[in-house]
Amino acid sequence: MTTHTQEFSYPDQINPTKLVLKGLLIGGLVGAGTMLFLAPQSGRKLRANIQKKTHELREHTADTVKDAVAQVKSKGYQIKDDVR
Numbered sequence: 001m002t003t004h005t006q007e008f009s010y011p012d013q014i015n016p017t018k019l020v021l022k023g024l025l026i027g028g029l030v031g032a033g034t035m036l037f038l039a040p041q042s043g044r045k046l047r048a049n050i051q052k053k054t055h056e057l058r059e060h061t062a063d064t065v066k067d068a069v070a071q072v073k074s075k076g077y078q079i080k081d082d083v084r
Contacts, residue, residue: 041049 039046
């Protein structure tokens with residue numbers, strides 16, 4: 001019984017790592033260029049909008065936490081009174 005072994009080699013010593021890195025670089029550049037052309041707002045407006053939304057989210061989160069703490073305290077007092 002004879003076994004055949006076959007070795008794979010890349011023609012002309014092409015390094016597959018270089019190909020992957022080159023593809024990533026080209027893909028990143030194409031993506032960045034596309035993002036610039038398709039951006040819905042200018043950078044200044046976008047940053048202001050993000051800052052405004054962040055402030056609103058922070059206020060909403062603070063209100064929600066205050067409500068939750070008040071409910072927990074109320075429930076704690078109720079349990080304490082029931083135990084007595």
